[in-house]
Amino acid sequence: MNQRLTNTALDLAALSKRAVNATLRAAEAGRFDVLNPNGAHNLACGLEHPVEVTIRGHAGYYAAGMNQRASVTVEGNAGTGVAENMMSGTVRVAGGVSQSAGATAHGGLLVVHGDASARCGISLKGAEIVVGGSVGAMSGFMAQAGTMVVCGDAGEALGDSIYEARLYVRGSVKSLGADCEEKEMDQASLAEVADLLARAGIDADPATFRRYGSARRLYNFHVDDAW
Amino acid sequence: MCGIVGLYFKNDGLAEDLGRLTALMLHEMRGRGPDSAGFAVYGAREATAKLVLLDTTGAVDWAALAARLSAALGAPAEAAPLHDHAVMRVDGDGVAARRWLIENAPEVTVLSLGQSIEVYKGVGDPDAVMERFGLRARTGTHAIGHTRMATESAVTTAGSHPFSTGADTCLVHNGSLSNHNRLRRVLHAGGERFQTENDSEVAAGFLASRMREGDTLSAALRAALQTLDGFFTFAIGTADGFAVLRDPIACKPAVMAETDDWVAMSSEFRSIAVLPGVEHAAIWEPAPAEPYSWGKAA
Numbered sequence: 271m272n273q274r275l276t277n278t279a280l281d282l283a284a285l286s287k288r289a290v291n292a293t294l295r296a297a298e299a300g301r302f303d304v305l306n307p308n309g310a311h312n313l314a315c316g317l318e319h320p321v322e323v324t325i326r327g328h329a330g331y332y333a334a335g336m337n338q339r340a341s342v343t344v345e346g347n348a349g350t351g352v353a354e355n356m357m358s359g360t361v362r363v364a365g366g367v368s369q370s371a372g373a374t375a376h377g378g379l380l381v382v383h384g385d386a387s388a389r390c391g392i393s394l395k396g397a398e399i400v401v402g403g404s405v406g407a408m409s410g411f412m413a414q415a416g417t418m419v420v421c422g423d424a425g426e427a428l429g430d431s432i433y434e435a436r437l438y439v440r441g442s443v444k445s446l447g448a449d450c451e452e453k454e455m456d457q458a459s460l461a462e463v464a465d466l467l468a469r470a471g472i473d474a475d476p477a478t479f480r481r482y483g484s485a486r487r488l489y490n491f492h493v494d495d496a497w
Numbered sequence: 498m499c500g501i502v503g504l505y506f507k508n509d510g511l512a513e514d515l516g517r518l519t520a521l522m523l524h525e526m527r528g529r530g531p532d533s534a535g536f537a538v539y540g541a542r543e544a545t546a547k548l549v550l551l552d553t554t555g556a557v558d559w560a561a562l563a564a565r566l567s568a569a570l571g572a573p574a575e576a577a578p579l580h581d582h583a584v585m586r587v588d589g590d591g592v593a594a595r596r597w598l599i600e601n602a603p604e605v606t607v608l609s610l611g612q613s614i615e616v617y618k619g620v621g622d623p624d625a626v627m628e629r630f631g632l633r634a635r636t637g638t639h640a641i642g643h644t645r646m647a648t649e650s651a652v653t654t655a656g657s658h659p660f661s662t663g664a665d666t667c668l669v670h671n672g673s674l675s676n677h678n679r680l681r682r683v684l685h686a687g688g689e690r691f692q693t694e695n696d697s698e699v700a701a702g703f704l705a706s707r708m709r710e711g712d713t714l715s716a717a718l719r720a721a722l723q724t725l726d727g728f729f730t731f732a733i734g735t736a737d738g739f740a741v742l743r744d745p746i747a748c749k750p751a752v753m754a755e756t757d758d759w760v761a762m763s764s765e766f767r768s769i770a771v772l773p774g775v776e777h778a779a780i781w782e783p784a785p786a787e788p789y790s791w792g793k794a795a
Contacts, residue, residue, distance in 0.1 A: 309766030328766050328780070347780055349766060350750060368750065368782055387782045388747055407747075407785060 277324065281305040287312070294340075297321045309349065314342045317359070331368075334361045337378060353380040356397055369406070372399045375416070381470040388425065391418045394435050400470035410437050410482075411447065419466050421474050429482050437482040438463050440474060451485040498646040499671040500526025501658075503732040503739045503762040504772075505639040505791050510758060511773070516635030520627045522761070522768035523642040527623045529671075529764055530644025533657040534626040535618030537667045537734050540637035542613045546591025546664075549616050550598065551606040551654055552581045559583045562602060569597050580629055581654070582608070582617055591664060599690045606655040606692050611665030613637070613736060618657035639792075641734040643669035649677075649696040660698040662689065663705030665736035670697035671749045671764055672728035680724065700725060704733065718742045718788035732762055738792015747785035754778040760791045 280290045283306040294302060294314055301322040307313055311330035314323045317340035325333065328346035337356040344352070347365035356375040366384030373389070375397030382390075385403035394413035404422030411427070413435030423441035430447020437450075438459070446452075453459075455477075463476040484491075502522040506512060519536060527534075550562075559576035563585060567574040572589025587594045595610045609616035617630035623644045627633065643658035650656050661667035674680075677696035680703060685691065689702045703724060707717035714735055721731075721742060730749040733740040741762050743751055753762045754769045756778045761769050769775060783789050 308770035309768075328770065330765060330767060347766065349752075366781065368752070369748070385781075388785065407745075 277301040277303045277322075279303045279305055282307055282310060291315060294321060294323060307346075311349070314340070317342070320359070328365070333363075337361060347384070352382075353378070353397075356380065366403065371401075372397055372418075375399075379466075379469060381472075383472075385422065390420075391416070391435070391437075394418065398466055400466050400472060402470070402472050404441065407444075408447065410435060410450075413437070417462060417466065419463055419470075419479070421472060429484070431488060432482075432484045434484065436462070438479040439482065440479045443480075443482070446482065449485050449488045450482055453481040453483045455479065455481045498529045499658075500529030500644040500764045500768070501669045501671050501730065501732050501762075502526060502642045502764070502768050503640070503669075503734070503741065503760075505739050505760045507758055507760065507791075512638065513636050514773075515637045515640055516632045518772060519635075519640040519642055520632045521771040522763060523623055523627060523632075523644060525768040525771065526642075526644040526764060530623065530646045532647050532652045533618065533620040533645045533654065534623030534643060535616065535645075535657045535659055535669075536627070536630075536632055536640060536642040537609065537614055537616045537659045537661065538632070538635045538637050538640045539613045539665070539734065539736070540615065540635065542736075543586070544612075545586055545588045546594065546610060546612060547615070548585045548587065548591065548594060548598065548610045549608040550576075550583050550585055551608050551618070552583070552604065553606055553655060554604045555581070557583075557604050559585075562605070565601070566594060566597060569601070570594055579617075579631075581619075582630070584615065596690065599692060609659075609661040609667060610663075611661075611736065614661065614665045614667060614734065616659050616661055616667060618654055618659070620652060620654050620657065638737070639734065639739055641667060641669050641732050641739060649673050650694045653693075656693050656695045658697060659734065660693075660695070660701035662691075662698070662702040663708060665734075666701070666705055666708065667734045668697065668701040668704060669732050670700060671730045672744070674700060674725055674727035674729065676726040696727070700729065700731065714740055714790055715788050718790075722786050730764070735790075735792060738790060740788060740790035741783050742788050743783055743785050745786040751783050752780065753783050753789065754780045 298319045304325045307327040309330045315335040323342045325344045329348040331349040332351045334342040337359045341360045344363040348367045350368045353361040354373040356378040358377045362381045371386045372380040383402040388406035390405040390409040392411045394416040396415040399418040407425035410429040414433040420439045424443045427447035429450030563574045563576040576583045619626035658669040659667040674696040677699040
């Protein structure tokens with residue numbers, strides 16, 4: 271079956287971005303192809319219904335931002351802030367992504383098959399992120415809840431000032447950020463990584479990952495400092 | 498904000514399209530910098546030095562200025578005006594010509610000096626600036642462009658990018674520096690001459706000064722990481738290529754792409770999407786604090 275024939279095509283060479291986004295937001299179901307994205311910003315943002323959207327090319331900034339329930343696939347790369355503040359649903363990127371991927375995302379699953387650059391999962395609030403490649407500096411900065419699985423390496427200051435998010439990295443970690451420490455890779459951790467890899471469609475051995483999280487030694491973790 | 502682009506050809510096949518493709522790239526960056534725009538085109542290497550000059554008063558007599566410069570240098574000089582710019586060709590020491598103009602002709606700003614570089618810039622819609630200075634018809638090996646959203650100094654033609662302080666060297670900048678005033682004084686004491694209050698001009702002057710003292714381009718870029726305080730993504734044009742440098746925090750965007758025929762950088766992928774063969778390009782984001790350079794002498 272040729273999926274392209276059954277999907278509704280929205281061609282940015284012919285339609286305005288506003289029209290494309292309005293069509294996607296209005297749809298309560300269905301499958302859509304966004305053609306000729308050519309790095310356009312803010313594609314497929316704020317979707318609230320379980321539609322399936324495939325961006326056939328490279329997306330610009332904030333692709334699939336604020337997503338709820340929709341399933342958005344970018345066949346190329348995505349720019350800054352892909353799936354930022356996602357609430358639910360799934361965002362998959364075949365290529366690499368720029369900075370702040372999944373920033374502040376509350377829920378849902380973000381899968382990046384290539385690399386993610388700096389600040390991936392910054393201020394993560396509950397979403398799950400799986401990166402097939404490596405992540406840049408300051409990833410997981412102040413991440414509060416949720417999980418990030420990195421199949422490659424992590425850059426400087428991983429998990430700086432992290433709260434309760436769980437970070438898993440298979441490769442090297444250039445340095446840990448303030449108050450981030452390596453944790454035991456227990457059975458629950460192995461199961462969590464196995465589940466996320468399976469849902470991401472990435473073949474890797476969960477036992478090869480290391481887990482990182484908060485040492486809970488920063489100022490705000492001391493009860494004497496609470497008021 | 499600000500938008501920056503760079504395009505370098507790895508062979509001669511696209512030389513005739515340099516201006517057209519650079520204009521397409523820069524057009525995509527209009528939204529990032531609607532204040533003003535500028536570009537540097539590296540065309541065929543000429544036997545003599547050429548300086549691109551900007552008339553800041555609207556009253557420059559180019560022939561008279563050429564005569565004064567010629568008399569001072571003891572070398573032939575000829576000016577070819579284009580709107581408020583002129584290309585001054587000097588059959589003599591170009592560095593001396595630049596210095597003489599800065600010290601003796603306050604009515605002009607020296608935009609570039611070299612044997613292949615020509616810099617043009619203007620205030621207003623980037624498309625109009627490109628049209629005014631005929632970017633689309635220009636040919637050559639590589640080009641650097643900039644659309645400006647001013648933050649650190651006034652919106653003027655002289656304050657637009659690219660900045661060029663060394664022969665066939667120029668720089669465009671997205672970001673802002675915080676130690677440029679002190680650095681300008683230090684560089685001035687060392688003989689560097691600046692023509693604006695702009696922070697990016699100081700970065701251009703810093704690199705030019707290091708390379709004049711013997712640094713390679715990549716050594717100068719590494720020195721810049723140690724010395725410059727602030728936010729920056731730079732694209733730097735040199736006689737035979739271009740380089741890209743981002744500060745260690747790298748909050749100013751950059752994307753690069755390469756095919757068998759060209760290497761390109763831009764603030765955003767939109768500009769790269771217009772290039773021929775982009776569907777087969779390797780595309781990546783340059784890492785923070787890591788110099789990238791292309792060219793025969795890179």
